[in-house]
Structure formats: C-alpha cells, structure tokens
Amino acid sequence: MHVHADRGSLAVGRADHVTYHAAPHGAVSWPHQVGVIPRRASAFQDRASAWQLRDASADAATAARILDGMGGVGKTQLAADHARHAWENGEVDLLIWVTAASRQAVIEAYAQAAADILHPDPAYPERAAAAFLAWLEPKPAPQPVRWLIVLDDVADPGDLRGLWPPAHSLGRTLITTRRRDATLTAHGRRVPVGLFTPAESLTYLQQALTVYGRSDNVADLAALTEALGHLPLALSQAAAYLADTHLDATHYRVRLADRARQLADLLPESEALPDDQPTTVAAAWSLSLERADQLRPAGLARPMLQLSAMLDANGVPLQVLIGEPVLTHLTAQRSDGAGQTLPAVSEEEAAGALRALHRLSLIDHTPDEPHQAVRAHQLIQRAIRDSLIPEDRDHVARTAADALIAAWPEVERDTDLARALRANATALLARAEDALYQPDAHGLLHRLGQSLGEAGQSSAAIKHFQHLTDTITHRLGREDHPHALAARGNLAHWRGEAGDSAGASAASAALLEDCLRLLGADHPETLGTRINLAACRGQAGDPDGAAAAFGALLEDLLRVLGPDHPHTLAARGNLAHWRGEAGDPAGAAQLTAALLEDRLRLLGADHPETLGTRINLAAWRGEAGDPDGAAAANAALLEDLLRVLGPDHPRTLATRGNLAHWRGEAGDLVGAAQLTAALLEDRLRLLGPHHLETLITRMNLVSWRGKAGDLAGADTAFAALLQPGDAASRGEGAVPGQGLTNGEGG
Known part of the structure; x- marks a missing residue:
C-alpha cells in the first residue's frame, strides 16, 4: 500500500x-x-x-x-x-x-x-x-x-x-x-555532554546577565562560575536570582559558601525560572535518585550518595566506600519496610550501588582509578546534604569519618592514596565539622594532622592542631581534656619539626605540667610529652642536655612500657641522634645499629620506622668518617624506599639528598651536583619553589656546582635561589644546610 x-x-x-x-x-x-x-x-x-x-x-x-x-x-x-x-x-x-x-x-x-x-x-x-x-x-x-x-x-x-x-x-x-x-x-x-569550560561559563554568565541589564566585574563572575561548578543550569538560575535580588556576584558567592543556607533558598522560585526550565537546581536530580534507588541492589543508591556527598567532589578512594563502616551503615539503612533488617550488605552490593548512581549520571564511577574512583558534582552533593535533617546529616558525617579512618593505612606507603584521604578528610571537615566533635573529637581529626606532618607539611600540621586544640578547648571548656592534651602534644611536636624550638619547648613544658597533674608520671601521654620536651632541648641548641634527658627518660620507659614499646624505641633513636649531634658520631652509629636490629625484629625490613633507622645509620657512619660507606648504604636504601614508599615520599626524597651529599663528600663532586639537580626538579614539582626543602636543595646545588668547578652553573643556581618571592630574598632567615635525616621523630 x-x-x-x-x-x-x-x-x-x-x-x-x-x-x-x-x-x-x-x-x-x-x-x-x-x-x-x-x-x-x-x-x-x-x-x-x-x-x-x-x-x-x-x-x-x-x-x-x-x-x-x-x-x-x-x-x-x-x-x-x-x-x-x-x-x-x-x-x-x-x-x-x-x-x-x-x-x-x-x-x-x-x-x-x-x-x-x-x-x-x-x-x-x-x-x-x-x-x-x-x-x-x-x-x-x-x-x-x-x-x-x-x-x-x-x-x-x-x-x-x-x-x-x-x-x-x-x-x-x-x-x-x-x-x-x-x-x-x-x-x-x-x-x-559535560560541564561548561571556564571560558564558556564566563561567557554564558555575562550574556545571561546582559539580558537583565547587568554588567558585573569579570573576576567576580569567574569566581562565581567556579563556585557553581560550571553547571549550565546553575549558571542560568544564578543569573536570574542575581537579577531578581539585585545582588552582586561576590555577595552571592558568600551566601553560597554559607553552610547554614539551603541551596533552594539561593535560587529563583519555581514560577520565576528562566528559559521555561521545569525545576530548580536543588531539585534537578531528585527523580534520578529515585530511579537509581530502584535499581539493584535496591535501596542502597540513596544512602551511598549521601555518604559521597560528605566527601571530596574530585574523587573518593574506592576502599572508603566499600569498607566495613559503610557496609554496616548501608545494612542499617536497608530494611524490608516492616522494620526488619535484611542480610548484611556485601562489598559487591556496595559497588553495585555505585554503579547504579553512575548509570543515572549522579556520580562518575571509575574503578580503574582506585584513589579517585567516585566523583560527584559539588551542587549534587550540596542538594543531597540539604535534603538531610540535622540528626541524619551528623550520623552520615560520622560514618564517613569512620570510613576514612578504616581506609587510612597506619603506614602511608602510597603517597597518592594518602593525598586523596587528606583531601576527603578536609572536605568532610568543611561540610560537617561540628558532627566530628560529638560526643568527642573523632580520631579522624588527629589522623589528618599527623598525615599532613608526615607528608612534610609541617606548617599545615601546626595550623590543623592549633585549630583542633582551640576547638576542643572551646567546646569542652577545658584545656586538660584527654583529647585536648593529645592535640596539644601533636601541636608542640610539629612546631619543633618546623624549627620553632622555643615555642615547642614552652608548649611541651606547659603540657607536661598538666599531664603530671592529671595523668601521673608513668602515663604514656606524660612519657610522650617528655620525649618531645627532651627533643626541644636539642633543637634549641643543647644537644648534650637533650642526650642526658633521653638517657634518663629511657630508664623510665624501659621500666614502665618495656623495651619494645614504640615510645621506648623512639627514645633510643633520639638518644643516638643527640649523642651524634653532641660530637659522638661513632657512638651514635653504634646505638643506631643496635636499634636497627630491634626494628627489624619487631617491624620487619619494609616498615617506615625501620627504613628511617637505616637512613640515620647511613648518615652517622658518614659523619663518623666513612663517606664511601654512607654513600653505598644510601644507594642500597634508596632502592628499597622506591619500592616500598614510592618516588615522591619525603623519606625517598631525603635519601636522594643524602646520597648526593655523601657522594660529594666521598669525592664525586660532579655526581653530587647531578644528583642534586635531579632532586631539585622533583622538589619543585612536589613542593613548589618556596618550600624550605626546595630552598635547601637549591643551596646544595649552588655548593656542589661550585665545588665541582662549574662556576657558571653555580651562579645560575644562586640567581634562581634569589628570585623575588624566595624565602631567602624575603629576609626570612638563613636556610640550614642539608645534613642527615632523623627518622625517629626527634
């Protein structure tokens, strides 16, 4: 037909x-x-x-x-x-x-x-x-x-x-x-179809505001597009809101950043939406979430997205969202409607919930990138958090904190994983910090600060522990709460690591008084404070006093905690260190060699503390007059550090610096300069041009090139060192030379 x-x-x-x-x-x-x-x-x-x-x-x-x-x-x-x-x-x-x-x-x-x-x-x-x-x-x-x-x-x-x-x-x-x-x-x-590019976002927002007769500052609009995550729908509705309220971009961005405000209150009313849009950004994903929650495994997509909404939009490690705390939380959330709990949720089902969210474009789930396996747009996260009542939001936040702690390895061998965990902990704090102080300071608060310090970010660790100390003291009304004491101890420690020996000493002395009064002389917290205080004496320029203090402290540690306790082992490492600093490098090498035997017995060859002890042993052997042996030991050690900790770990980088140092001391001046130049490239990539370790490496490069007879190269390196903006040119004090790396925390 x-x-x-x-x-x-x-x-x-x-x-x-x-x-x-x-x-x-x-x-x-x-x-x-x-x-x-x-x-x-x-x-x-x-x-x-x-x-x-x-x-x-x-x-x-x-x-x-x-x-x-x-x-x-x-x-x-x-x-x-x-x-x-x-x-x-x-x-x-x-x-x-x-x-x-x-x-x-x-x-x-x-x-x-x-x-x-x-x-x-x-x-x-x-x-x-x-x-x-x-x-x-x-x-x-x-x-x-x-x-x-x-x-x-x-x-x-x-x-x-x-x-x-x-x-x-x-x-x-x-x-x-x-x-x-x-x-x-x-x-x-x-x-x-993805988000606008930054340039497209800015052009769109400018044109959208022009329709309303607006012409806002370009820099302010660019910042606003970033805050809105370059989402076209959000930009369109933000433009209408700005026109209706006669608010400028800067003040609108301040309102967006205010966690006390609901996203729905920062958008036009439904009847005032532009371009015939059917729904606001705040409600744009509700139907998608309903459908995702109906996919197998039914009922798990919503609680999984709620957890993801508390974490870093740029990527959540997979093990965080399939770990035991999350499985327990999902099991509690899943019921048959009659109040009876269904069988425990498995890792497979948790991964299935992530796939359901991915299928509805609510998250990007990329299992091949395990450290950033789950990404979600910041406004989806905001809308999901806004949908939770305060009690549920706090519970989800604490569950997310539990999940991060469970996924956080005691030893941070994988620097990429550690970086991702810190980013997620920081995001959680920005979104739900109050929940992590109920009923007490969550362990994540302490773990984040420790990780910052161990990653070489002493200043960030100090800032974190100062905030933690102030917050605990304010919330609990007392500076001698056990959580406050722990935070104060960490604060004093990292102040010392950052070079503020006087401040660290004063803080440790005040803390020791409180520990003795509240906990007694033999409490581990008291003994740990004594370790920090003794180290401060050495950092303040009294290595003999520090060595004597550690000698006396070691007797108490052996009596109270025993020979294999971490505090005892740390004190032995510090005793060796300050003996060497006091002029007895041979004695320091002997003490460090004995400590290494116990580290190997208790922790194994690949534990970071064992590797740190090997770093110190190699250094003291060099200081005792064997630069060839020190260079050989550092070369062997570097192979293990690359295998265990990876190329970007602070101890790997420090060992590369030590290897260059002892090669130079053994007479290979050109080799020392070459190794230092290669190290400088990685310091610049990882830490930037103005970090203390970068400046130390730059000064060492000047020194080795000069000693090797490369005066032009030394001049070039020195000129780079004094570029405007460097710490040395800002008059922030001399940069110490690069010596041994003390892996014992002293």
Whole structure:
C-alpha cells in the first residue's frame, strides 16, 4: 500500500491488525514537524559538544546519537539546537520532537505522526505507533523522506523496547538521557555532554546577565562560575536570582559558601525560572535518585550518595566506600519496610550501588582509578546534604569519618592514596565539622594532622592542631581534656619539626605540667610529652642536655612500657641522634645499629620506622668518617624506599639528598651536583619553589656546582635561589644546610 503526498509515493510497511488509510493528496505538507522544539535559551552557547554532535550525525554508520550526562548540563538545549539547525537548513523533511519521559509519551508521539501521515484508527495508538515505525523502514520510493526523531530526556531505556526508530541512511535518531546503561550504547553512539569550560561559563554568565541589564566585574563572575561548578543550569538560575535580588556576584558567592543556607533558598522560585526550565537546581536530580534507588541492589543508591556527598567532589578512594563502616551503615539503612533488617550488605552490593548512581549520571564511577574512583558534582552533593535533617546529616558525617579512618593505612606507603584521604578528610571537615566533635573529637581529626606532618607539611600540621586544640578547648571548656592534651602534644611536636624550638619547648613544658597533674608520671601521654620536651632541648641548641634527658627518660620507659614499646624505641633513636649531634658520631652509629636490629625484629625490613633507622645509620657512619660507606648504604636504601614508599615520599626524597651529599663528600663532586639537580626538579614539582626543602636543595646545588668547578652553573643556581618571592630574598632567615635525616621523630 502507498500513501500519496505532495512529495510523491511513500512505501509503508504493514503491521498486524493495523487499520490506516491513505492520506488524500496534499494532506501532509512537507517538510512536516510533530512536537514542539524547546525554545533556545537566552544565552545559548554554541560549544564544542554541538559541533561534536553535528560531526557524529554526518556519519551514518550507527542508527542513533545518544547525548548523555548529568542533569543540568544542557543536553536538551544541544538537541534542540541540532534539530533547529537541521530544520532551518532544509536537511530533513520530517522532524519529530518527543519529550520521552515515559513509554506512553513516545507511543503517543509516534501515533500523532502516524495520524498526520497514515490516518490510522485513532482508537489504537500502539498500533498506530507500530505502523509509523514500519513506515520508517527503508524501502524504495521515488522521493524518499529524510527524517530526524529526537527522543528527549529518556528516563528508562526499557521504555524504548520495540520503539527504536530503524537504522536508515536518510533517517537520524537523537536521544538525550541521564542514563548510561549498556543497552543504550548498543543502539547508537554516545556523545557525552559535560560541564561548561571556564571560558564558556564566563561567557554564558555575562550574556545571561546582559539580558537583565547587568554588567558585573569579570573576576567576580569567574569566581562565581567556579563556585557553581560550571553547571549550565546553575549558571542560568544564578543569573536570574542575581537579577531578581539585585545582588552582586561576590555577595552571592558568600551566601553560597554559607553552610547554614539551603541551596533552594539561593535560587529563583519555581514560577520565576528562566528559559521555561521545569525545576530548580536543588531539585534537578531528585527523580534520578529515585530511579537509581530502584535499581539493584535496591535501596542502597540513596544512602551511598549521601555518604559521597560528605566527601571530596574530585574523587573518593574506592576502599572508603566499600569498607566495613559503610557496609554496616548501608545494612542499617536497608530494611524490608516492616522494620526488619535484611542480610548484611556485601562489598559487591556496595559497588553495585555505585554503579547504579553512575548509570543515572549522579556520580562518575571509575574503578580503574582506585584513589579517585567516585566523583560527584559539588551542587549534587550540596542538594543531597540539604535534603538531610540535622540528626541524619551528623550520623552520615560520622560514618564517613569512620570510613576514612578504616581506609587510612597506619603506614602511608602510597603517597597518592594518602593525598586523596587528606583531601576527603578536609572536605568532610568543611561540610560537617561540628558532627566530628560529638560526643568527642573523632580520631579522624588527629589522623589528618599527623598525615599532613608526615607528608612534610609541617606548617599545615601546626595550623590543623592549633585549630583542633582551640576547638576542643572551646567546646569542652577545658584545656586538660584527654583529647585536648593529645592535640596539644601533636601541636608542640610539629612546631619543633618546623624549627620553632622555643615555642615547642614552652608548649611541651606547659603540657607536661598538666599531664603530671592529671595523668601521673608513668602515663604514656606524660612519657610522650617528655620525649618531645627532651627533643626541644636539642633543637634549641643543647644537644648534650637533650642526650642526658633521653638517657634518663629511657630508664623510665624501659621500666614502665618495656623495651619494645614504640615510645621506648623512639627514645633510643633520639638518644643516638643527640649523642651524634653532641660530637659522638661513632657512638651514635653504634646505638643506631643496635636499634636497627630491634626494628627489624619487631617491624620487619619494609616498615617506615625501620627504613628511617637505616637512613640515620647511613648518615652517622658518614659523619663518623666513612663517606664511601654512607654513600653505598644510601644507594642500597634508596632502592628499597622506591619500592616500598614510592618516588615522591619525603623519606625517598631525603635519601636522594643524602646520597648526593655523601657522594660529594666521598669525592664525586660532579655526581653530587647531578644528583642534586635531579632532586631539585622533583622538589619543585612536589613542593613548589618556596618550600624550605626546595630552598635547601637549591643551596646544595649552588655548593656542589661550585665545588665541582662549574662556576657558571653555580651562579645560575644562586640567581634562581634569589628570585623575588624566595624565602631567602624575603629576609626570612638563613636556610640550614642539608645534613642527615632523623627518622625517629626527634
């Protein structure tokens, strides 16, 4: 059967039991459109995704193009632009726009197209839709129809079962969806739609505000686009909010940063949304989350996203979200509706919840990047946190803290993992710090500070422990609470490590008085404070006094804690160190060698404390007159450090510096300069040009190049050292020479 229209004879496939009639000549005017294309946004950006879509559509190798991405990135606007471009340029004869939120909506749109072209029985829309799909099938025709079907906002891939338009050399299908299911990509080619670039964000916001007669400071607008995460929907609604409230970008950004404010209160009311938008940013993902929560394993997507919303938007390590604290939390959250707890959630199910969220574009789950396996947009996180009542938000925050602690290794061999854990702990503190002081200071607060210090960030560790001390004291009203004492001890320790020996000594002395009064002389906290105080004496320039203090302290540690306690071992390392500093390097080497035997017995060869003791032993042997032996020991040690701790660990870098030092002392001046130059590159990459360790390495490079006779190279290195902005040129004091690395915390 044929249907005659003014474009000629069109072949139509027959569906079973479908009744339709040929349209009279001229009943359908070509080109023909079914459905309404959404109007163009007032500040539409013709961005790279639009060109990528046009390029993809020019290739007819696959049937459909699938625009996928999180809600609010502008998929519908890109699809509308594509459809409008094809229509206005005469590229299609039939254009069908379907708001495909449900299967019924797709059927009704197809039935409408069939009614316009084929005149089927209107009482049977499913049959009409089938007839229309059959009509689309490729077949010989004098003047075939070029068509484009847009299925916008497909919510469930299952809704399209049996409703996919056929592959056709003259037909194109374009789908927009938040879904990333494999069944979708089996039907076509993905065209992922992401956020605006910073430049696109700024241009968009400027143009959107121009519509309202606004012209704001460019730098302020750029900062605001960053705060909004370059999300097109958020930028559009923020522009409308700024216009309605007559607020400037800077003050709006301050309101956004205020955790006491709800995101919904910082957006236009639903009736004042721009560009016919159906929902606010705050509610844009609610339906997606409902659908994700229905996917297997049912009921776990929502609590998993709530946990993710407390952590770093730039990446959460996988082990954090599949660890025991999270599994326990998910088990408690999952019930059968009758108050009975279902079987315990497994790691496999927790990973399944992450995949469900990924399928709905609520997170990006990339298991191949284990340290940053889960990423979520900052505004999705904000909307999810806002949806929690205070009691639930605090509980989720403490669970996230438990999960971080459980994933945090006692020994930070993997520097990338440690960096990611610190970033997540910092994000959690920024979002829910109050919850981590209920009922007491959570262990994560102390672990974060220790990790900062161990990573070589002494200043950051000091700042952290000062804040922790002040907060605990303020909340509990006393400076002698056990958690406050621990924080004060860490604060004193890292002040000493940073070179503030006087401040560390005064803080340790005050802390010792409180420990003696509250805990007694033999309490581990008291003994640990005595260790710090003794070390401060040496750091203040009294190595003999420090050695004597550690000698006396060691007797008490052996009596109270025994020979194998970490405090006892640390005191032995400090005793060796200060004996060497007091002028007895041979004695220091003997004490360190004996300590190494016990470290090997108790901790094994690859434990960082064992490796730290080897660092010190090599150094003291060099100081005792054996630079060749020290160089050989450092070379062997470096191989183990690279294997165990990795190339970027502070101890690995320190050992490279020591190796260069002893090679030079053994007479290989050129080799020392070369090793130091290579080390400087990594110091600059990891720490920046103004870090103390970078400056030390620069000074050593000047020294070794000069000693090797490379006066021009020494001049160049010295000029770089005195570049404006360096600590030396700012008059912050002399930079000490690079000597041995004390791995014992003394």
